[in-house]
Amino acid sequence: MGVSELEESSLLFDEKLLRFMDQLELLEEKRATLNSLIEQGWFSMSKARYSMGNKQVSALQYASEIEPMVFVHARTLDSGEVDFCTERVPPNRESGKDVRSIENIGPQDEGVRRRNKPKNNTTEKEANVQTGDDKAPEVSSVKKSDTNSQQDPLKWFGILVPQSLKQAQSSFKQVIDLSAEIATLQTSVLNIRQELKNSMKDKLTLQEKASGAKLDKAAD
Amino acid sequence: MAGRGKLIAVIGDEDTCTGFLLGGVGELNKNRKPNFLVVEKDTSIAEIEETFKSFLARNDIGIILINQFIAEMIRHAIDAHMQSIPAVLEIPSKEHPYDASKDSILRRAKGMFSADDFR
Numbered sequence: 001m002g003v004s005e006l007e008e009s010s011l012l013f014d015e016k017l018l019r020f021m022d023q024l025e026l027l028e029e030k031r032a033t034l035n036s037l038i039e040q041g042w043f044s045m046s047k048a049r050y051s052m053g054n055k056q057v058s059a060l061q062y063a064s065e066i067e068p069m070v071f072v073h074a075r076t077l078d079s080g081e082v083d084f085c086t087e088r089v090p091p092n093r094e095s096g097k098d099v100r101s102i103e104n105i106g107p108q109d110e111g112v113r114r115r116n117k118p119k120n121n122t123t124e125k126e127a128n129v130q131t132g133d134d135k136a137p138e139v140s141s142v143k144k145s146d147t148n149s150q151q152d153p154l155k156w157f158g159i160l161v162p163q164s165l166k167q168a169q170s171s172f173k174q175v176i177d178l179s180a181e182i183a184t185l186q187t188s189v190l191n192i193r194q195e196l197k198n199s200m201k202d203k204l205t206l207q208e209k210a211s212g213a214k215l216d217k218a219a220d
Numbered sequence: 221m222a223g224r225g226k227l228i229a230v231i232g233d234e235d236t237c238t239g240f241l242l243g244g245v246g247e248l249n250k251n252r253k254p255n256f257l258v259v260e261k262d263t264s265i266a267e268i269e270e271t272f273k274s275f276l277a278r279n280d281i282g283i284i285l286i287n288q289f290i291a292e293m294i295r296h297a298i299d300a301h302m303q304s305i306p307a308v309l310e311i312p313s314k315e316h317p318y319d320a321s322k323d324s325i326l327r328r329a330k331g332m333f334s335a336d337d338f339r
Binding site for chain 2: 020024028031034035038039041042045057058059062064065066067068069070071072073074076081082084087088089153154165168169171172173175176179180182183186187189190193
C-alpha cells in the first residue's frame with residue numbers, strides 16, 4: 001500500500017518536474033526573442049536619431065500630458081498562477097482626424113502658396129489674410145489634438161518622423177506584448193517550483209514511512 | 221477606472237524608457253506622478269529604490285520592467301518582493317546584455333534543488 005502511494009507521488013513529482021522544465025525552456029525562448037526585439041528597437045531608434053539629429057528622440061521631448069495606450073489585465077487562475085494579457089486602446093476618431101490634420105499641414109502647403117504670390121500689393125495682402133484664414137482651422141485642429149488624451153507618442157518627436165522611428169515603435173509594441181507573456185511564464189515557473197517543493201517533502205515523508213515499515217518487517 | 225487594466229511601469233536608461241513610452245506604456249497621473257523613471261548618471265540608488273518601492277505599492281501597476289544593471293543596484297529590494305503582482309521583469313540595456321544567472325526569478329528557480337528547500 002505504502003509503496004504504491006510512494007510510486008504515485010513519484011510519478012506526480014516527475015510530471016511536475018517535466019512541466020517545470022518545459023516552462024523554463026519556453027521562458028528562455030521568449031527571453032531570447034524579447035532581447036533581440038529590444039535590440040532591434042534600439043537600432044531603429046539610433047537610425048532615427050542619425051537622420052533627425054543626435055539630440056532628438058530624448059527624454060526632453062516627452063509630452064507634458066501622457067496617457068497610457070496599453071493596459072495589462074492580470075487574472076489569477078485557480079492554480080495560483082497569474083495570467084497577464086495586454087490590451088491596446090484602439091485609436092479613437094479624434095486621433096484619426098489628428099493624423100489627417102498633420103498630413104495637411106507642413107511646409108509643402110505654405111511653399112506652394114508663396115510661389116503663387118500675385119504681383120498686385122492689395123491682392124497680396126488679401127492673399128495673406130486668406131492664407132492666414134486658411135491656416136487658422138488647421139492650427140486649431142493641431143491644438144485640439146494636443147489636448148486629445150490619446151496622442152500617439154510618435155508625435156512627441158516631430159510631425160514628420162522617419163520610418164525608422166516607426167519601426168522602433170512597432171518593435172517596442174511587440175516587446176510589450178511579449179513582456180506580458182514572460183511575466184505569466186515567470187509566475188507559472190515560480191508556482192510550479194513551489195508545488196515541486198511540496199511534493200518533494202511529501203515524497204520524502206512517504207519514503208521514510210516505507211523504509212520504517214520495511215525495517216519493522218525485517219525485525220519481525 | 222474599474223474596467224481599466226493595470227499599467228506597465230519602466231525603470232531604465234533613457235533609450236529604454238523612450239522605447240517603451242513610444243510603445244504607449246507611459247502615464248502621468250492626476251498627481252503628475254509618472255509610471256517611469258529615467259535613470260541617468262546622477263540618479264542615486266536611493267531614488268531608484270524609492271521609485272521601485274512606490275511602484276510596488278501602487279495598485280494600478282501590473283508589471284515593472286527594469287534594466288538588469290539597475291536591478292543589480294537594488295537587488296535586495298527585488299529579492300524581497302515575493303508577490304506575483306506586480307511582476308518584475310529584468311530586461312537588457314544597451315551597454316549591459318541580459319545575463320540569466322543574475323535574474324531574480326531564474327535564480328529562485330535554480331535554487332529548487334538546494335538542500336534548504338527540503339528542510
